[in-house]
Amino acid sequence: MNDADDDLLVNTRSEPGEVGLVEARDFVAGTPFTFDNGQTLPGFTLRYETYGRLNAARDNAILICHALSGDHHCAGIHSLNDRKPGWWNNLIGPGKAVDTNTFFVLCANVIGGCQGSTGPSSLDPRTGRPYGITFPAVTIRDMVRTQKLLLDSLGIQSLYAAIGGSMGGMQVLQWGIEYPSFVKRLLAMATTAREGAQAIAFNEVGRQAIIQDPEWNNGYYPKSGGPRVGLAIARMMAHITYLSDASMDRKFGRKAVAAHHKPAPAAAMDVSELSMEGIDPVAPPAAFNVQFEVESYLRYQGQSFINRFDANSYLYITRALDQFDLAAAHGSLENAFAKVEAATLVVGFTSDWLFPPDQNRAIALALLRAGKRVSYAELSTDLGHDSFLLESPQLYDLVRGFLN
Amino acid sequence: MNDADDDLLVNTRSEPGEVGLVEARDFVAGTPFTFDNGQTLPGFTLRYETYGRLNAARDNAILICHALSGDHHCAGIHSLNDRKPGWWNNLIGPGKAVDTNTFFVLCANVIGGCQGSTGPSSLDPRTGRPYGITFPAVTIRDMVRTQKLLLDSLGIQSLYAAIGGSMGGMQVLQWGIEYPSFVKRLLAMATTAREGAQAIAFNEVGRQAIIQDPEWNNGYYPKSGGPRVGLAIARMMAHITYLSDASMDRKFGRKAVAAHHKPAPAAAMDVSELSMEGIDPVAPPAAFNVQFEVESYLRYQGQSFINRFDANSYLYITRALDQFDLAAAHGSLENAFAKVEAATLVVGFTSDWLFPPDQNRAIALALLRAGKRVSYAELSTDLGHDSFLLESPQLYDLVRGFLN
Numbered sequence: 122m123n124d125a126d127d128d129l130l131v132n133t134r135s136e137p138g139e140v141g142l143v144e145a146r147d148f149v150a151g152t153p154f155t156f157d158n159g160q161t162l163p164g165f166t167l168r169y170e171t172y173g174r175l176n177a178a179r180d181n182a183i184l185i186c187h188a189l190s191g192d193h194h195c196a197g198i199h200s201l202n203d204r205k206p207g208w209w210n211n212l213i214g215p216g217k218a219v220d221t222n223t224f225f226v227l228c229a230n231v232i233g234g235c236q237g238s239t240g241p242s243s244l245d246p247r248t249g250r251p252y253g254i255t256f257p258a259v260t261i262r263d264m265v266r267t268q269k270l271l272l273d274s275l276g277i278q279s280l281y282a283a284i285g286g287s288m289g290g291m292q293v294l295q296w297g298i299e300y301p302s303f304v305k306r307l308l309a310m311a312t313t314a315r316e317g318a319q320a321i322a323f324n325e326v327g328r329q330a331i332i333q334d335p336e337w338n339n340g341y342y343p344k345s346g347g348p349r350v351g352l353a354i355a356r357m358m359a360h361i362t363y364l365s366d367a368s369m370d371r372k373f374g375r376k377a378v379a380a381h382h383k384p385a386p387a388a389a390m391d392v393s394e395l396s397m398e399g400i401d402p403v404a405p406p407a408a409f410n411v412q413f414e415v416e417s418y419l420r421y422q423g424q425s426f427i428n429r430f431d432a433n434s435y436l437y438i439t440r441a442l443d444q445f446d447l448a449a450a451h452g453s454l455e456n457a458f459a460k461v462e463a464a465t466l467v468v469g470f471t472s473d474w475l476f477p478p479d480q481n482r483a484i485a486l487a488l489l490r491a492g493k494r495v496s497y498a499e500l501s502t503d504l505g506h507d508s509f510l511l512e513s514p515q516l517y518d519l520v521r522g523f524l525n
Numbered sequence: 526m527n528d529a530d531d532d533l534l535v536n537t538r539s540e541p542g543e544v545g546l547v548e549a550r551d552f553v554a555g556t557p558f559t560f561d562n563g564q565t566l567p568g569f570t571l572r573y574e575t576y577g578r579l580n581a582a583r584d585n586a587i588l589i590c591h592a593l594s595g596d597h598h599c600a601g602i603h604s605l606n607d608r609k610p611g612w613w614n615n616l617i618g619p620g621k622a623v624d625t626n627t628f629f630v631l632c633a634n635v636i637g638g639c640q641g642s643t644g645p646s647s648l649d650p651r652t653g654r655p656y657g658i659t660f661p662a663v664t665i666r667d668m669v670r671t672q673k674l675l676l677d678s679l680g681i682q683s684l685y686a687a688i689g690g691s692m693g694g695m696q697v698l699q700w701g702i703e704y705p706s707f708v709k710r711l712l713a714m715a716t717t718a719r720e721g722a723q724a725i726a727f728n729e730v731g732r733q734a735i736i737q738d739p740e741w742n743n744g745y746y747p748k749s750g751g752p753r754v755g756l757a758i759a760r761m762m763a764h765i766t767y768l769s770d771a772s773m774d775r776k777f778g779r780k781a782v783a784a785h786h787k788p789a790p791a792a793a794m795d796v797s798e799l800s801m802e803g804i805d806p807v808a809p810p811a812a813f814n815v816q817f818e819v820e821s822y823l824r825y826q827g828q829s830f831i832n833r834f835d836a837n838s839y840l841y842i843t844r845a846l847d848q849f850d851l852a853a854a855h856g857s858l859e860n861a862f863a864k865v866e867a868a869t870l871v872v873g874f875t876s877d878w879l880f881p882p883d884q885n886r887a888i889a890l891a892l893l894r895a896g897k898r899v900s901y902a903e904l905s906t907d908l909g910h911d912s913f914l915l916e917s918p919q920l921y922d923l924v925r926g927f928l929n
Binding site: 321375 | 658774
């Protein structure tokens, strides 16, 4: 789907083994789409990227499904000055585990998202104003059904594989259920067929932080920056759940920030590190300054998130996560998988306490009981839920082996 | 310390085995107290309760140390209409593990708290206004040193034992270090000699939720209700860390709230369950309603907390928790315990992921290496950090055995 000039640019300027320069495209669906909750939009847009080439047989397409805060930009760079490549760049590229010399790789920002696909921050053509919380409730199945329309528009008649971690893994499972003859391989990592109470609870605290922020303003888009404080708080908290106790201790431990950030011993605490970018700074004097590196790191995570993510999308997508429940939707998990035709690989990570190994294993076991081709791998790591995103030769070998 | 009338009332009206009616008293220290950070207050008050009688030898006093959100009211009831007894009523009483027929039991609200002891919400006599964040930074050692002044004022010359869980356990350890000949037994549960990065991180998110709430108003006390939203968010999140994945799944799982709370399938989400008591309700229409019981439970936890806790106390006390680091203060944990004379029992709980068993075991091991009398017990439970507060015949037996 890359045009010739793009390909030339990629080949001449990118490092060996890198996808290199990429650009996003928009799929604009002009026909009405009815969400699982019964509401219909007159049309929608999905922003997506592709890497590699669709072969003549059109059977080498791999769909990458992103997680809560991810987007369509999963590999390559957008400009030569781009210091940060796509979020799964370590996995995807020429010669990498998802080899773009062999496969045509696509990734689309989910419906309900805020990176170019239609979501709460998009303009409602019927009113000329953003949808806000008039946007229909979104489900994992809605994400998958809109992705299917994108693939149809590209003339793709089957998926060699669907791959995703966390919420991406939920979409992968839904793909296997919804379009059993279309998708040949399912690779779901660090995911769950339904969240437990603790995961719902963390999402709910994040939602409340947003909704109770006075700037949320009933979910409509005010002239202010919106519920930036609430969104930052939600992100800071969620970020802890993506790591592990051990990895946080290794990375930060109890390390203090540099001395000039610390309050003088006998003084009331000062406020110099208090404000977040884009939030009105609390006027001096006196408050609870950053003392530990982990605090500084989390504040940075919160701050950078509010500059790239829409608070209403956060509400909608966390709700989609919480409501995803394949067993409830089909009577049992085994029933849910009854029509699956794909071969499946499920990967759990030992230190993932958000979607723990047990929940991943349960998916594989249900597929097995349903008589399907399935493998389960559990990788020993102490990096927590985010393990699926991080450098891991073991994971690369698993993915490569599964795809080849 | 109970006067005769009180005792009569207790004996005639209380149930067998219950402490019965109790009332709090105030210890008013009229002499200046200098905090660890060097700031001095002209005086302070500790609110406390006592149960049982100090014997003639004055050697049967047991100090109970409370956790972050606890207070001095750890046993008995305040009126005959009181449906909820003190927070450790299951452990303390006539014939219970901490037997008030034998022991004189005391518990004081910590300095920096908000249940009657001097803290940020108290009036500064020098200004006639609440201290707010001009209140000195508080440490675990400050808590212990003010408790010692209370005991001195009561003519108590030694402690039979100091007992506490979580932050209470930190105070217990500090007692053994600070007043080695004064305290004979240390019983620390579900605690740590220093928090790891994850625990600091959760506290920091809670503090940011408060500080970034526009109603926090630089920590001073406005005419509004203060940062009730931020405090509720902090509490909701912290509450998750006091439980366990397993206990939340058993208690709530994915149970939905009653149907009338749920939005109609095709409608935009409604807002009826959105507001928290004391927070201006978000005007209808449309938002993210309660769907799961765990959400409803957490909202209730947040709501009830803002009616009983001061946001600035929350900031100060979580800071005290984060800064507690016996190894750093003394070169090593073994050095920290060098002067301890008390016999110590440390109890960890297998499902406690806030202050995990390893951190409790490390305390016992350091005491052992320092040549002290110490036992360590690890109780199998799936109730998380709050296990130390809950019904547990195993724990009662341990406590009883250690005290007798």
